[in-house]
Amino acid sequence: MRRTSTTTNALLGLLGLRHTWSSSELTAQIARNMRFFWPRAESRIYAALTVLASEGMVTSSPEPIGPRRNRTRYAITPAGRRRLKAWLASPPRPTVLECEPLLRLLFGHLGTDDQAALAVRRIRNDGERIQAAGRAIGMEFMERRAPFQEHVQMRALVFDFLASWSSMLIDWADRSQATMARWPEQSSQERHEAALAVIAARLPDSGA
Known part of the structure; x- marks a missing residue:
C-alpha cells in the first residue's frame, strides 16, 4: 500500500476533530500542539491543504472576514475520513531525530x-x-x-x-x-x- 504524506494525515486528523477549520486555525493548532515533534512551515501546511483539496479529501469554501477579504475554511470529506482511518491502521514510520x-x-x-x-x-x-x-x-x-x-x-x-x-x-x-x-x-x-x-x-x- 502506498504511504501517504504524514503532514496531510496530520491535517486530516485535525479536520476530523471538528466541523471546519480555517488555514490559519490549522497552522495555529500545529504550532500549539505539534511543533516540538512535527514542525512544519506554514507554506508546507498550505501546500498540503491544496493537495488534499485536489484529491477530494477536504472541501474548501470562502468565508468573508471583512470588506473584500475572505479566508478559506476546510472540512474533511468521507473520503478524507477513510484515508485518515487507513493511516491510523497502518504501521507508523520509525522515530527520527533532527538536531x-x-x-x-x-x-x-x-x-x-x-x-x-x-x-x-x-x-x-x-x-x-x-x-x-x-x-x-x-x-x-x-x-x-x-x-x-x-x-x-x-x-x-x-x-x-x-x-x-x-x-x-x-x-x-x-x-x-x-x-x-x-x-x-x-x-x-x-x-x-x-x-x-x-x-x-x-x-x-x-x-x-
Whole structure:
C-alpha cells in the first residue's frame, strides 16, 4: 500500500476533530500542539491543504472576514475520513531525530570549545521552551478548560513523552556543561579517558 504524506494525515486528523477549520486555525493548532515533534512551515501546511483539496479529501469554501477579504475554511470529506482511518491502521514510520546542535557537536573538534558550549546551551534552551509550553497547556487540562479536554487520555501520553524529553534535554545539557567546564584543567589524556567513561556508563548493557 502506498504511504501517504504524514503532514496531510496530520491535517486530516485535525479536520476530523471538528466541523471546519480555517488555514490559519490549522497552522495555529500545529504550532500549539505539534511543533516540538512535527514542525512544519506554514507554506508546507498550505501546500498540503491544496493537495488534499485536489484529491477530494477536504472541501474548501470562502468565508468573508471583512470588506473584500475572505479566508478559506476546510472540512474533511468521507473520503478524507477513510484515508485518515487507513493511516491510523497502518504501521507508523520509525522515530527520527533532527538536531542541528548535535550535528555541530559531532564536528566540534573542527571548531572551538566556546562554539561547542553554544550548541549545548541551545539544547538546554530547547528543553526549557518545551517545559514552558507544557506548563501552559498542562494547566489548561488540569483546570478542565483545554480546547480538546475530552481527548485528555491520549493527550496525556503525548504530554508525558514531551515532559520526559524536555527533562532529558536539560539533564544532558547540565551534565555536558559540567564536563566541558573541567576541560581547561584536564590533559588531553584525561579528557580522552573521561569521554570513554561517559560512553561506558551509557552502554545498553551497563545497567544505566
